[in-house]
Amino acid sequence: MAGISIAGVSKGYGPQHARMMALQHLDLEIADNQFVTLLGPSGCGKTTTLRLIAGYVTPDTGSIDVGGRQLSSPARVISPEARGMGMVFQNYAVWPHKTVYENVAFGLKLRKLAGVQLRNKVEEALQLVNLGGLEARFPNELSGGQQQRVALARSLVVEPDILLLDEPLSNLDAKLRERMRSELKQLQRRTGITFIYVTHDQAEALALSDQIAVMHGGRLQQYGSPFEVYTQPANRIVADFMGLVNFVPGQIASLEGRQAKVSTEIGQDIAVPVAAGLEEGAAVDIAIRPENITLAAAADAANRARIRERVFLGNICEYTVALPGGALLRVQTHPLQQFAEGDAVVVSIDPGQCSVFSSEPVAEAKAVA
Numbered sequence: 001m002a003g004i005s006i007a008g009v010s011k012g013y014g015p016q017h018a019r020m021m022a023l024q025h026l027d028l029e030i031a032d033n034q035f036v037t038l039l040g041p042s043g044c045g046k047t048t049t050l051r052l053i054a055g056y057v058t059p060d061t062g063s064i065d066v067g068g069r070q071l072s073s074p075a076r077v078i079s080p081e082a083r084g085m086g087m088v089f090q091n092y093a094v095w096p097h098k099t100v101y102e103n104v105a106f107g108l109k110l111r112k113l114a115g116v117q118l119r120n121k122v123e124e125a126l127q128l129v130n131l132g133g134l135e136a137r138f139p140n141e142l143s144g145g146q147q148q149r150v151a152l153a154r155s156l157v158v159e160p161d162i163l164l165l166d167e168p169l170s171n172l173d174a175k176l177r178e179r180m181r182s183e184l185k186q187l188q189r190r191t192g193i194t195f196i197y198v199t200h201d202q203a204e205a206l207a208l209s210d211q212i213a214v215m216h217g218g219r220l221q222q223y224g225s226p227f228e229v230y231t232q233p234a235n236r237i238v239a240d241f242m243g244l245v246n247f248v249p250g251q252i253a254s255l256e257g258r259q260a261k262v263s264t265e266i267g268q269d270i271a272v273p274v275a276a277g278l279e280e281g282a283a284v285d286i287a288i289r290p291e292n293i294t295l296a297a298a299a300d301a302a303n304r305a306r307i308r309e310r311v312f313l314g315n316i317c318e319y320t321v322a323l324p325g326g327a328l329l330r331v332q333t334h335p336l337q338q339f340a341e342g343d344a345v346v347v348s349i350d351p352g353q354c355s356v357f358s359s360e361p362v363a364e365a366k367a368v369a
Contacts, residue, residue, distance in 0.1 A: 004030040004053065004162070004194070009062035009072075011048050022048040024218045026062070030211070035188045035195045037205040040215035041241070046198045047166060049215070053196060054087055054164050055080040066162070086155030087164045090171065092147045094139045094154070100126070101135035103150050107158040125157035128187065145176045149183075156191065163188075165197045169204065181207050202243055206230065214238050236357040239287040246293070246329050247285040248349075249359065255280045262286060262356065265325035266305075266347050274356045283359040290332040292353035295319065298344035305329075307343045321347060 006028040012019040023045040030036050038046035051057040053064060055077055064072040071078045080087075094103050104122045113121065126132050129149040139147050148168060155163055165184075169177045185208055188195045199205055205212050206226045214221045214229055214237075222234035233239035240247075250264040252274065260274045262284060270286060278284060298304040308328065309320040312335065319339060321329045329347065339345060 003032045005065040007063050009059045011060050021218050033192050034210045036211045037197045037209040038213050039205040044215040045218040046215050050164055050198050055083050085162045086160035088151050088155050088168045090167045092151045094150050096139050100137050104153045104157050125153040129153045144172050162194045244290050246288050250284050250286050252280050252282045265323050270351045272351050272354050272356050284356050285359045287355040290330045292350050293331045294348045296346045298346050301344040304344035305347045307339045307341050
């Protein structure tokens with residue numbers, strides 16, 4: 001097994017004079033034995049990236065290497081079947097007229113395996129995905145989760161070095177999707193295979209991944225661990241996409257090196273590091289997650305934030321808080337901390353959990369899937 005190196009890869013569709021860029025100058029290093037997720041909204045380039053790795057698409061520029069062996073370039077693309085990779089599709093793609101055993105054995109038969117060796121490999125793959133005893137069933141006799149495991153077993157039985165998964169859980173209900181997340185993670189750990197997973201679901205990416213590649217507009221925005229991309233977003237796009245976030249308007253009141261004090265309508269000057277290029281007096285937005293804001297009852301009600309709305313969600317309470325200047329914050333607290341709608345509250349922000357970005361709007365690049 002070996003790592004994947006993607007260097008300067010671009011891909012567009014359509015005529016040259018009106019080309020829609022699906023992917024622009026992607027550089028990505030994926031280590032061996034990792035669960036890596038390509039995450040982003042529709043049209044960000046994640047599926048195109050997966051298809052490029054699989055060999056279904058030819059890059060316009062750049063190259064894709066696995067273990068030092070070049071698999072893709074504009075001049076030459078190694079065919080998908082010669083790459084040592086498996087792929088699991090969103091719609092499972094199991095054959096309805098074949099049994100579970102026949103579905104899983106199909107790839108091995110193409111490789112001319114037969115007899116005891118074929119049966120042993122199929123049985124091992126079915127045990128790996130917890131489908132032992134269901135060999136004789138047809139897909140219409142299985143649940144959605146079981147059909148998904150058949151697709152996984154069919155890909156794993158040929159012993160790929162890399163497994164590519166294109167939103168494989170999107171057709172499952174919420175509880176089954178959560179259970180399959182856990183099974184996928186355990187499966188990757190047991191097999192040691194590199195998993196490349198495509199999804200638009202942030203919770204899925206956070207739960208499954210060793211590394212997340214956040215994509216937007218055909219470009220890689222950030223590549224890091226789930227903790228890094230959630231708590232230390234590289235830019236406003238990542239901060240906004242990775243779960244709930246508040247953008248609190250502010251202005252840089254003072255600046256020493258890259259350490260700034262930012263005044264906000266919360267009434268709290270926030271000391272935070274800022275990016276190069278931001279100067280004293282600049283308008284900024286402070287990004288802060290709802291769970292990193294604290295509320296306390298106000299001793300006096302004058303010029304205070306107020307609870308606009310309260311929603312009880314079982315494990316948390318979520319509040320919409322109106323600041324004195326009119327801006328709204330979403331705040332999540334322990335369910336035992338109770339405030340009523342209309343209560344005056346003091347809002348506090350932990351500077352260590354903040355990110356600061358220029359308040360100028362971000363221009364969005366056009367891209368296709």
